[in-house]
Amino acid sequence: MTIKLAADDRYKGVVHPGAVGKVFRLERYLPEPDLAPFVEYFWLVAWQLPQGVVHVQRTLPSPCIHVVFDNGRSGVFGVMTGAFEYTLRDSGRVLGTRFRPGAFRGFLGGPVQSITDRELPLSALFDCDDAEAERAVLGAHDDAGTVAAASAILRRAMPPNDPQIERIGGIFQAIKEHPDVTQVQQLADRLDISVRRLQMLFKDYVGASPKWVIRRNRLLDAADQLANGTDVDLAALAQALGYYDQAHFTTDFEKLVGKPPADYRRSCKEST
Incomplete structure (x- = not known):
């Protein structure tokens, strides 16, 4: 049985979240108990656009591995350090599995950094034929059937806990709960672990550096505040995120989101 996630925090990481429910449907479902130690949630995107209408959706990167079932493009996606764009046209649906940070190492059987910014076929890690697996998942009649079919494929390679x-989950929780942590040394001190050990742990299990994860979380928080119309002082926000000045914050934000902070806030207001 699949359980839809609550609305809180559902669209964080989606650039221009106002498109959700208007241009496409986005659902997130919790895994069955046996997969819960590894899978954070399944996400499903479905759309049906009028002929000739095209929508390019941008999504911000996450420090998680995704196993994606997409028509002709299914695969295992390592941590992608840049934003991801997907072009929607006609009709379709995509199902993805977002693994918990650090939880894919057992499936991969080696350091997760080895697949950072890389894509692997499903058959490289799961006992399946790529085309057959894709048909089984995307050919299901409803969301529950789609998630069940994907779950069955994941179980073929499920490692010991x-x-x-x-x-690692505790480390990520510390990053989330302490926005004042903007440097790796601060995080290491809070966790009572050496910076070197922290970096090696992230290389082995996460696939991205602690510095990247901290910075990504802070930029994601900023994008979320701006997308939801929060009246934010951009100079104060840049300082709170640990930036030397607002200009450096603006450069990083635009590189990730596609627009400077002020422009992004304005465009989100116009689209609501």
Whole structure:
């Protein structure tokens, strides 16, 4: 049985979240208990656009591995360090599996950084034929059937539980709960671990550096505030995120989101 996630925090990471429900449908479902130690949630995007209408959707990167079932483009996606754009036209749907940070190492059987910014076929890690797996998942009649078919494929390669997953989950929770942590040394001090050990742990299990994860979380928080119309002082926000000045913050934000902070806030207001 699949359980739809609550609305809170559902669209964080989606650039121009006002498109959700208007241009496409986005659902997120919790995994069954046996997959819960590894899978954070399944996400499903479905759309049906009028002929000739095209929508390019941008999504911000996450420090998580995704297994995606997409017509002709299914695969295992390592941590992508840049924003991702997907062109929607006609009709279709895509199902993705977002793994918990650190939880894919057992499936991969080696350091997760080895697939950062890379894509692998499903058959490289799961006992399946790529085309057959894609048809089984995307050919299901409803959301529940789609998630069930994907879950069955994941179970073919499910590794033993790894206590490091919970440890990494605690580190990510600390990053989330302490926005004042903007430097790797601050995080290491809070966790009572050396910077070197922290970096090696992230290289092995996460696929991105602690510095990248901290900065990405802070930029994601900023984008979320601006997208939801929060009256934010951009200079104060840049300082709170640990930037030397507003100009450097603006450069990083535009590179990730596609627009400077002020322009992004304005465009989100106009689209609501």
